Amino acid sequence: MELRASEADQAFRAELREWLGRELPLLPPMPARDAWDARRKWDTDWQRRLFDAGYAGLHWPKEYGGRGASPTEQLIFYDETTRARAPYVGVNFVGTLHAGPTLIEEGSEEQKAAHLPLILRGDEVWCQGFSEPGAGSDLASLRTRAERDGDDYVLNGQKIWCSFGHIADVGEFLVRTDPDAPKHKGISWLILPMNLPGIEVRPLRTALGSSEFCEVFLTDVRVPLSQRVGAENDGWRVTNVTLKYERGTAFVSELVDSLRLCEDLAGRIDDPAHARELGRCLADFEALWALTKRNVSQARRGTTGPGAMVIKLAYTEARQRFGELCLRVLERDAFDLDNELVEERIRTLALTIAAGSSQIQRNIIGERVLGLPREPR
Numbered sequence: 001m002e003l004r005a006s007e008a009d010q011a012f013r014a015e016l017r018e019w020l021g022r023e024l025p026l027l028p029p030m031p032a033r034d035a036w037d038a039r040r041k042w043d044t045d046w047q048r049r050l051f052d053a054g055y056a057g058l059h060w061p062k063e064y065g066g067r068g069a070s071p072t073e074q075l076i077f078y079d080e081t082t083r084a085r086a087p088y089v090g091v092n093f094v095g096t097l098h099a100g101p102t103l104i105e106e107g108s109e110e111q112k113a114a115h116l117p118l119i120l121r122g123d124e125v126w127c128q129g130f131s132e133p134g135a136g137s138d139l140a141s142l143r144t145r146a147e148r149d150g151d152d153y154v155l156n157g158q159k160i161w162c163s164f165g166h167i168a169d170v171g172e173f174l175v176r177t178d179p180d181a182p183k184h185k186g187i188s189w190l191i192l193p194m195n196l197p198g199i200e201v202r203p204l205r206t207a208l209g210s211s212e213f214c215e216v217f218l219t220d221v222r223v224p225l226s227q228r229v230g231a232e233n234d235g236w237r238v239t240n241v242t243l244k245y246e247r248g249t250a251f252v253s254e255l256v257d258s259l260r261l262c263e264d265l266a267g268r269i270d271d272p273a274h275a276r277e278l279g280r281c282l283a284d285f286e287a288l289w290a291l292t293k294r295n296v297s298q299a300r301r302g303t304t305g306p307g308a309m310v311i312k313l314a315y316t317e318a319r320q321r322f323g324e325l326c327l328r329v330l331e332r333d334a335f336d337l338d339n340e341l342v343e344e345r346i347r348t349l350a351l352t353i354a355a356g357s358s359q360i361q362r363n364i365i366g367e368r369v370l371g372l373p374r375e376p377r
């Protein structure tokens with residue numbers, strides 16, 4: 001595939017850059033970290049602006065409100081929006097980065113029509129209810145039960161680490177629909193409206209002081225069977241579609257943002273040893289950006305190479321090295337929690353855990369890419 005910019009790509013870049021130049025100065029100041037209603041409004045307003053200008057769901061099919069853009073246009077979009085310091089997807093990340101793409105691949109026509117345009121317009125915020133207190137890395141051990149009763153499932157159980165659960169409208173939830181089947185074979189993937197009776201969301205506090213994570217308690221929650229995506233008990237396969245996006249394309253903006261932060265840090269460095277370390281970080285991020293382009297190119301041809309499997313592990317570990325360097329360069333300023341580089345360091349500490357820890361990524365690469373013996377189960 002041709003990844004060099006064509007005339008059409010260059011025109012797309014120029015048009016986007018001009019639009020960003022017009023829109024970004026109009027944005028109101030970002031709300032405080034804990035002002036959740038205001039944060040939701042701020043993030044979804046930006047999503048609406050993207051939608052109105054034709055920049056939402058760039059690679060989503062046109063019939064669901066997307067742009068049906070080419071892979072190079074997607075990469076240009078990430079590049080331009082990040083370098084212009086445009087807002088990131090924020091509270092919309094589950095809907096736009098992995099629930100929406102999962103619905104595009106696995107949802108029924110009714111499910112796609114009901115949710116995809118709302119996600120793109122910023123009218124529907126999603127959360128993810130996968131993890132449980134006893135099921136994180138070993139996600140397939142999840143125990144939240146869904147028992148059939150007429151045309152409904154009745155849900156009982158507990159989820160944890162549900163990011164933005166307290167302000168979400170809908171969740172992608174994994175439930176056990178067959179407790180007697182082997183653990184990977186008795187799971188279903190559900191669309192769960194978060195306002196149903198019996199759902200209790202309790203925010204948890206994080207080191208950043210914000211209550212972005214939630215516990216979710218489900219007590220006799222009735223969900224219509226029509227909210228299931230994929231066949232009953234085939235949810236593990238659907239989950240792997242979600243994880244493909246969550247561990248792959250969801251990191252692209254983060255990666256481009258890291259290149260920008262490297263530039264910011266460079267302006268604060270006067271020690272040659274720090275400069276050498278920054279050079280190594282920059283080389284890592286540049287290499288990952290090149291790998292991303294290769295992954296996009298392969299995906300376009302309908303293949304997935306090992307690059308898609310290693311990107312999450314390689315990026316999140318490179319980002320940890322960069323974060324450590326930031327703190328050393330900042331010295332006493334590293335105590336300033338309002339400094340973007342410090343805040344980013346604390347936030348990104350979680351990246352090697354979120355969406356599957358580094359150890360689990362190594363197991364997956366060992367087994368699926370290198371063909372090493374499987375872990376005993």
Ligand SMILES: Cc1cc2nc3c(=O)[nH]c(=O)nc-3n(C[C@H](O)[C@H](O)[C@H](O)COP(=O)(O)OP(=O)(O)OC[C@H]3O[C@@H](n4cnc5c(N)ncnc54)[C@H](O)[C@@H]3O)c2cc1C
Nearest residue numbers: 128129130131136137161162163350353354355356357359
């Ligand atoms: C920022 C962030 C956002 C998140 N958002 C969500 C969300 O919105 N929704 C959601 O459902 N979940 C979310 N999570 C949860 C996340 O998916 C889990 O934290 C992650 O899968 C790890 O599970 P755990 O925390 O239970 O750790 P555990 O599974 O208990 O693991 C503990 C440690 O043991 C290691 N370990 C476990 N098993 C193995 C093994 N077989 N081999 C080698 N090492 C192993 C792990 O690598 C880890 O170091 C989020 C987490 C973070 C950090």
